[in-house]
Amino acid sequence: MIDQFILGLSVVLQPEVLMYAFFGVFLGQVIGVLPGVGAITAISLLLPVTFYLDPTSSVILLAGIYYGSQYGGAIASILLNLPGTPSSVVTCLEGYPLARDGRAGFALLVTALSSFVGSMIGVAVVVMAAIPMATFALKFGAPEYTMLVAIGLVAASLISSGSHLRAFSMALVGIALGMVGSDASTGQYRFVATDALADGISLVSLAMGLFGLSEIIRNAASHEPRKTQIKLTLRDIFPNRAELRSMVKPVGRGATIGAFFGALPGTGAAIASFMAYAFERRISRTPEKFGKGHLPGLCAPEASNNSAAQTSFIPTLTLGVPGDAVMALIIGALILNGIVPGPRLIIDEPELFWGVIASFFVGNIILLVINIPLIGVWVRLLSIPYYRLYPAIVLLICVGVYSHRSSITDVVLTLVFGIVGYVMRRYRFEPAPLLLGFVLGPMLEENFRRTMLLYGGDFSVFVTRPISATLVFCGAALLAFTIGSAIVSHRKALKDKNTQGGPYSV
Amino acid sequence: MLKKLMLALPVVAMMSGTAFAADTYPERSIRFIIGFGAGGNADTVARLLAEPMSKDLGQPVVVESKPGAGGNVASDFVSKSDPDGYTIQLMVGGHAVSAALYNSQPFDPLADFTFLSTIGQFPFFVAAQAGAYENIEDLIAKAKAAPGTIKIGHSGVGSTQNLTGELLDLETGADFIHVPYKGGAAAATALLGGEVDVVIDTGTIMTPQQDAGKFDILAVSSKERWPDKPDVPTLAETVAPGFDVVSWTGVGMPAGVDSAIADKVRASVHAAIADPDVAARIEKLGAKPSPMSGEEMRTMVEQQIETWKKVVESAGIEKR
Incomplete structure (x- = not known):
């Protein structure tokens, strides 16, 4: 294993290859910062360029764009509540409150460190366990995905700082929105008012509207001054010893969750970061601190999405089956360069296989090195008066959303979701559970119906398959625990109300 | 007269316009x-x-x-x-x-x-897990013997792959269960994991798995054998005379x-x-x-x- 990794390093450390790795991660970083512009757009534009490169450099370049964008995605989330990529939506929840508190630099450093450690754990998993992980992932059939997604939906109601009932209702709204488009099991159109909706509502426009745009409307409507620190020293932004210690476990847990979800084809970084966040909240002794800039809630999802970005290469590289659109593009680049990725890639092309994996290692170091000095520049951005900044941001959002699917309807929908998001905030309905419902609802339906089709409508399949049965048990336990604790806190709130007459929320 | 000329003018302009356009x-x-x-x-x-x-x-x-x-x-x-x-x-x-x-x-x-x-x-290729069926005749015979049990994974309802599978039902009289996935890669993953028995998709999806010994390619959908894979029989020459999907x-x-x-x-x-x-x-x-x-x-x-x-x-x- 180590020998092969060193072989890979010797490939990456050739100056030319190193340059492509640098170029890839740097471009990814930039793409990630730009709201709505995704790695897919950048990779497909660069695909023809790779015809002139050797296959290893091609994949190193394109892969760098992908995992680099995971770093960049957090930056706009923290500074402007504007998720650069769907997987950095949860970064808004804790990162943005920190920035409003004048600690943007600190939040950026924490995410850079968490991203780095998360990625490294992801790389380690790829190096040591790529093949067993891939074999394990193949055991996940439709029933297992159904149960996994069901657990995710239960978790959706946990990622709220308000009441579970409100969060749950938002998740339901998200599921309903997710149903727009064509039904995966019959191909029939549902809620398709115009042709532009035939492929459903875009996750990017939903996320940009509910988070970024609604925040702009809120800021435009209030005159609350923002706190910024212009002069930053490393000591100002570097977490102190106690803070560092409080990060270790959440980063480890986040990276583990991310590594797992990344390796499953068809899930991915966005779900991984949501799950990591929900998990931190669930096990936290101080759940009331979440949503106000709580460190574990910031670093766990960042570690998670970066770890997932690395392990999502496992099915692609070891089985030749891409888990998502980005991986399909990378496989496309290999095919056009004359290499057909499949189970034999690791044997036939060891230099490519290990070179690419070693490039993850090198690329992440480059990312950390370029990110830390940039923090000062990013924070300075906040010193620009907001009224000067927001026209540019609105424009960037529109361009970004448009670039995603070249659809004007998506841009219009983003504006609508911006207004809806503003109203939701005013009435304390949180957007995060809605978004998770939107992502998971269609997956739940698709996999449930596939299970029914595959097993002739027999429900017992969920408990007779071992992995599925384990997931059913976990899900039931989580549900019971959540309902139980909700009842307890409700009683407590009632009691408090009776004694103090204070308000409470259900 | 003048009116008629005026009416004809744009037509003449258009005609000369197109002739001109083709040159430049x-x-x-x-x-x-x-x-x-x-x-x-x-x-x-x-x-x-x-x-x-x-x-x-x-x-x-x-x-x-x-x-x-x-x-x-x-x-x-x-x-x-x-x-x-x-x-x-x-x-x-x-x-x-x-x-x-x-x-x-x-x-x-x-x-x-x-x-x-x-x-x-x-063309599209019909593939199964390595060793699962002797050949395409064996697959169709087994599918006919036990209708509604053998599952074909395809890349989505209404995709050409899906319709090719349905055409196979129609032409052979076999009764497969057609299971939709999101894209051919997801269907191939399901076949690797054994969730479906057969997948119908393109050569780019199948060839690497065949090379690695994971899949057997049983047949091709085109009328003639495909130059890339001369050993793979056509559906037309085996189980479905006249079958031709490209x-x-x-x-x-x-x-x-x-x-x-x-x-x-x-x-x-x-x-x-x-x-x-x-x-x-x-x-x-x-x-x-x-x-x-x-x-x-x-x-x-x-x-x-x-x-x-x-x-x-x-x-x-x-x-x-």
């Missing part, structure tokens, strides 16, 4: 519309062609994506564009499929288009394009796919470069629409 065409950049998102096969093929065509025609050919509704958004757009030669479309086999699948399309899949040429043609990518324009302009673009497409470099990449994508005349392409599309209409009806697939 193209004078500005050409939009190459694709109906699918970035990164798909269609997108890649369009980008492969855009570069040599730009050089050949002397004006940039710009790939523009108008994804949605299985390519219908782009077809609608192209069918309603000016037939001036500055809007061309990358068409795919799905053009014929959606004509059969949609209740009403805002365009006529044949009359509203000028067909130029196909770019590449590719999908394609091609180039079209709105109806009513001046024939001189259409010929110029067709020649440019043919030159591009004759280029050894481009041809090699088309082959790597699992297809065979296939220059055609406009009439040949139109006839092919017409026949495929008929076939798919029959399949959609007999398989009971609900129209959209």
Whole structure:
């Protein structure tokens, strides 16, 4: 294993290859910062360029764009509540409150460190366990995905700082929105008012509207001054010893969750970061601190999405089956360069296989090195008066959303979701559970119906398959625990109300 | 008299305009519309062609994506564009499929288009886990012996792969369960994990798994054996005489394009796919470069629409 990794390093450390790795991660970083512009757009534009490169450099370049964008995605989330990529939506929840508190630099450093450690754990998993992980992932059939997604939906109601009932209702709204488009099991159109909706509502426009745009409307409507620190020293932004210690476990847990979800084809970084966040909240002794800039809630999802970005290469590289659109593009680049990725890639092309994996290692170091000095520049951005900044941001959002699917309807929908998001905030309905419902609802339906089709409508399949049965048990336990604790806190709130007459929320 | 002359004037101007246009065409950049998102096969093929065509025609050919509704958004757009030669479309086999699948399309899949040429043609392969079946006859015999038990994974309801599977039901009398996945890669993953018994998809998906000894490729959907895999029997010669499914990518324009302009673009497409470099990449994508005349392409599309209409009806697939 180590020998092969060193072989890979010797490939990456050739100056030319190193340059492509640098170029890839740097471009990814930039793409990630730009709201709505995704790695897919950048990779497909660069695909023809790779015809002139050797296959290893091609994949190193394109892969760098992908995992680099995971770093960049957090930056706009923290500074402007504007998720650069769907997987950095949860970064808004804790990162943005920190920035409003004048600690943007600190939040950026924490995410850079968490991203780095998360990625490294992801790389380690790829190096040591790529093949067993891939074999394990193949055991996940439709029933297992159904149960996994069901657990995710239960978790959706946990990622709220308000009441579970409100969060749950938002998740339901998200599921309903997710149903727009064509039904995966019959191909029939549902809620398709115009042709532009035939492929459903875009996750990017939903996320940009509910988070970024609604925040702009809120800021435009209030005159609350923002706190910024212009002069930053490393000591100002570097977490102190106690803070560092409080990060270790959440980063480890986040990276583990991310590594797992990344390796499953068809899930991915966005779900991984949501799950990591929900998990931190669930096990936290101080759940009331979440949503106000709580460190574990910031670093766990960042570690998670970066770890997932690395392990999502496992099915692609070891089985030749891409888990998502980005991986399909990378496989496309290999095919056009004359290499057909499949189970034999690791044997036939060891230099490519290990070179690419070693490039993850090198690329992440480059990312950390370029990110830390940039923090000062990013924070300075906040010193620009907001009224000067927001026209540019609105424009960037529109361009970004448009670039995603070249659809004007998506841009219009983003504006609508911006207004809806503003109203939701005013009435304390949180957007995060809605978004998770939107992502998971269609997956739940698709996999449930596939299970029914595959097993002739027999429900017992969920408990007779071992992995599925384990997931059913976990899900039931989580549900019971959540309902139980909700009842307890409700009683407590009632009691408090009776004694103090204070308000409470259900 | 004067009135009549005035009326005739724009007609004369238009006629001389078109004759003039064909000589100097193209004078500005050409939009190459694709109906699918970035990164798909269609997108890649369009980008492969855009570069040599730009050089050949002397004006940039710009790939523009108008994804949605299985390519219908782009077809609608192209069918309603000016037939001036500055809007061309990358068409795919799905053009014929959606004509059969949609209740009403805002365009006529044949009359509203000028067909130029196909770019590449590719068949589908029927694969199973290695060692699961002796050959295609064995698979069909087992499927007939136990109707409604053997599962075919495909890349989505209404995809050409899906309809090819349904056509196999129709032609052999076997009764498979057709299970939709999101794309061919997901279906292949399901076959690797043993969740389905058979997958019907393209060579790019199947070949690496065959090389690694994971899949057996049992048959090919084209009428003749495919040059890449001469050992793989056709469905036609084994279990379903007359079976012939070949999908394609091609180039079209709105109806009513001046024939001189259409010929110029067709020649440019043919030159591009004759280029050894481009041809090699088309082959790597699992297809065979296939220059055609406009009439040949139109006839092919017409026949495929008929076939798919029959399949959609007999398989009971609900129209959209």
